[in-house]
Amino acid sequence: MLQFSESPLRGIPGTGPAAVGLMFNGALAGLLDARPDCTDFLSIIPERFWQDFGRNNAPRFAPLPDETALLDRLAERHRLVAHGVGLSIASGSTFDLDHVRQLAEWHRRYDFAWISEHLSAVRVLTEETPDHHAGLALPLAWDHDLLDLVSDRVNRTQDILGTRLLLENGVVHTPVPGSDMSEQEFVNALVRRTGCGVLLDLHNLLVNAINLGFDAGRWIDALDLESVVEMHVAGGNRLFGVYLDSHSGACPQTVWDLLARTAPRCPNLAGVTFEYHESYHPTLGEDGVLDQLARMRAALLPEVPAEVRHVDR
Numbered sequence: 001m002l003q004f005s006e007s008p009l010r011g012i013p014g015t016g017p018a019a020v021g022l023m024f025n026g027a028l029a030g031l032l033d034a035r036p037d038c039t040d041f042l043s044i045i046p047e048r049f050w051q052d053f054g055r056n057n058a059p060r061f062a063p064l065p066d067e068t069a070l071l072d073r074l075a076e077r078h079r080l081v082a083h084g085v086g087l088s089i090a091s092g093s094t095f096d097l098d099h100v101r102q103l104a105e106w107h108r109r110y111d112f113a114w115i116s117e118h119l120s121a122v123r124v125l126t127e128e129t130p131d132h133h134a135g136l137a138l139p140l141a142w143d144h145d146l147l148d149l150v151s152d153r154v155n156r157t158q159d160i161l162g163t164r165l166l167l168e169n170g171v172v173h174t175p176v177p178g179s180d181m182s183e184q185e186f187v188n189a190l191v192r193r194t195g196c197g198v199l200l201d202l203h204n205l206l207v208n209a210i211n212l213g214f215d216a217g218r219w220i221d222a223l224d225l226e227s228v229v230e231m232h233v234a235g236g237n238r239l240f241g242v243y244l245d246s247h248s249g250a251c252p253q254t255v256w257d258l259l260a261r262t263a264p265r266c267p268n269l270a271g272v273t274f275e276y277h278e279s280y281h282p283t284l285g286e287d288g289v290l291d292q293l294a295r296m297r298a299a300l301l302p303e304v305p306a307e308v309r310h311v312d313r
């Protein structure tokens, strides 16, 4: 197992115990030109910047010229964090080491402050559908076989990347039968076995809590909070009675409450990232993005002891 002694905060000018970041989307270009200092880092989805021609092709990957030029410009002004979407580390039928090697090559190129992926399965390898991408995370049973499978893959991934991998909790829309343990027990065991970190997505958690009927705060209480390196915050909306992780704009108050309650209990928290889908930019607006960043910074400020708090008279 790799040992991770270096702080992922290296080089990030944060204003408090954790840095504040934005998940990059194309609609942010104007704001980032005008106010590059509004965010401490940018999280980027690396798969959006290269072409994957498929496993049986050589060369398999090629940088997309316009997108890569944009990324180079972003990297001149912002510390970058990689947030992968294509690894599918929990797929029983497939594991794509060439994808990991491609990610490692880009890590060498852009020196990501940290690298995260999803604790999920989205790719399925069958004779009928080779390397089929399901388009959304498939439900997982938290059992011992999956723990063995994912632990081995996390170790191999971290060996290739040369750095710690963070894994993000996902969204499920129905209860999943067949688990041997809770999701938090699974994640805690995975952290113990591999030294990986956790990306705690508070909105994903809220979506599950609303749709499956549990208490998000109590869920967090069962997680090893020393493993949390990054958090995601986002907004969602209801559709036909189901609450969706649609990244549709401002965070609901419950997410702010969860952030304020949880962040001070995560001693290794390096950054909090606001995610929204660019199709909602016209309703959120640049002022709306700045407002979300300001609320994140306020939530991350250390609490001022009551005895030294200034009181206006």
Ligand SMILES: [Fe+2]
Residues within 6 Å of the ligand: 168, 201, 204, 232, 275
């Ligand atoms: Fe997320």
